[in-house]
Amino acid sequence: MGAPLKTLHEGVAEEHLEELTRLTDTAGGQVVDVVRQRLDAPHPRFYIGKGKADELRECVAAVEADLVIFDDELTPAQGKALEDLIGVRVLDRAELILDIFATRARTGEAKMQVELAQLQYLLPRLKRMWTHLSRIRGGVGLRGPGETQLETDRRMISRRIADLRKKLESVIQARAIQRQSREGNFRVAFVGYTNAGKSSLLRALSDSDLFVEDRLFATLDSSTRSVDLGEGFEALVTDTVGFIRKLPHHLVASFRSTLAEAREADLLAHVIDTSHAGWEEQKRVVEDVLEDLDLGDRPQVLIFNKIDRLTHAEEEALSRRIRAFNTTPAVFLSALRPDTLA
Template sequence: MSAPFKRSSAKHHVDEHLEELARLADTAGAIVVGTLTQQLDRPHSATYLGSGKVEELKLRIQELGATLVIFDDELTPAQGKNVELMVHTRVMDRAELILDIFATRARSSEARMQVELAQLEYMLPRLTRMWTHLEKMRGGIGMRGPGETQLETDRRLIQHRIRVLKERLADVERAREIQRQQRQSHYRVALVGYTNAGKSSVLRALAADGEVFVEDRLFATLDPLTREVDIGDGYTVLLTDTVGFIRKLPHHLVASFRATLAEAREADLLLHVIDSSHPAWEEHRDVVDGVLAELGLSGRPLLYVMNKMDAVPADMVDAVRARVANLMPNSLFVSAVEPGGLDPLRDELRESLKRQRPVLEVRVPASNGRLIAEIHRDGEVLEQTNEDDTIVLRARLDERSIGRIRQAGARVVVTKGVTRAVSSGAALDTLGTSAHTVPLP
């Protein structure tokens, strides 16, 4: 059931939005038997739809034998209750459907707690409608019936459970914060994007890990997954796949998944993966950008990655590239399934990491061949010269390597760039910085 507003751009995308709703229903295990649309000036306060359309809906339900009505928009508790009473059929809105999918897809204890919290917060103002068997026992003033008493008891139980879940998720967030601190010396990259844009496929291909779960369905994965990825020239990054976004994502769900999305908040770079073969990729991009802004991530370094270029019709490739170049210059065009299809992304990650690492002058006693070999192994040596009994190397190194070689007796001088170690007051010498200096958080 879709009801786009008149004079809005939504009415031009009704078929596409209903198709997406049908895919959500399929993911949840429902079989779609029919659709119904209405253009509205504004939602009816009592039933969302106009009275005539509600009657039409009732007749369609009887004709098709439907047992469930799914609205593409979020209904108020009163609207959902009123429509159910009028059509004598269970009514579900888009938010409830997405929450139901998340409940079946959650695997880790953290994801299950996050989904349960979102479901309880959604359910709390809707208890009277969702548990209609209690309404038959209502009493009047001075004669409060057991049904009303049970509703109040249920509300208290749900409110208590919400408090418990929030406390447990706060503990999870503290544990995650410790893990993130331990990974601060790594270059961290987070994949974000619309659901089914191919984020997991990108992670699977880059990490060469066949155990990364991939499925052509909405919200195939909910739990964040991090892998160390080799991007060439001895460089590696920590790449994290995050939960996908979708149009009209329930705000309770966004709030509940803040702990998980903190992985994106702490990343050095966000990769916004877009399904370039989808006809509504521009709308998907806007949805994701909106959610990122809501989460306070709009200011993070971000790179648009146009995925699934292999699925773009041959006669549309040039048009897609031109449109992307106009809207989002410097975007990457990749394919997670074609051989070499992710090479542009791998190259860009390597260059991005290099821009974040300082160029160092490292002086090592010529007799310490083991330390010199370690620098060649763990870093990128740009130049090596001899000065008497000292080997002088110009190299890029990560912070862990910098600390290790200094402890081994090497003298390290920053010639370009600023490291976290410098900003935190560590004893690194600095010869000066260039216009390419990139302070790290």
């Protein structure tokens, strides 16, 4: 379900929906229909208008869908109201991203980070999930005010959040010790939009066997490799988790230990998928996230990747444009073409 504001350019709005389709595919779902509405402002009850919500319900019934995914974040009340009206599970973009992260986390650290983000997202939405449970009545062995299942779950989740934060703090300290052992080395962190080719580039530069897949969020765990710079110099290059538009803030916060590698780097290498029609917006999204992480003022180089997908004329035009209007150093290459990596 796409419900962008009318101020958003139509082409950009469609690109957002295409990305939501890719996210759904990555999560293992299949898109059977798309419903759209342009909004002046989100409606308090359903996010979309009541008429469009009724249309969405009819569409779900017609195609026998068992899940509705909104491209924008819903409040707990909006999610519950929509589920009550439509009769199927309703997710928003943030919850879908969290689900993808949960399925793709490989290390213990990544799994803890994802679980923390999921629980922080879930906590204010528990009421929506437990409305069918009623208050325990008094009786023999159950005298007193009693408590709801909701209250019990809130306490359990709050304790688990505190436990995860404590464990992740230990991971952060261990990573800090690791980074101290690397002092004296020139450190580079690859940052960029998801699927920009960061892992492929690091694998090509380091001649290593890094996991690479042409899917969103193939990499959740940071990996560091030594890269030969020539003339006796080398750098330690770290591949970090990719960013995406409308990335949940608590998810970024949960991955603080992973993104600390970027904070400690001497240089941020912003990898951009040059072949993507919306690379400029993706570039802005990454820059905004870096600002949120207080990394916007770090030394950077722009790496325009995937030039193998451009014609020679397109590559030349892009190069002239970037060098004319951009002050940040930029290089143009393809992780799949060794001749561009020298």
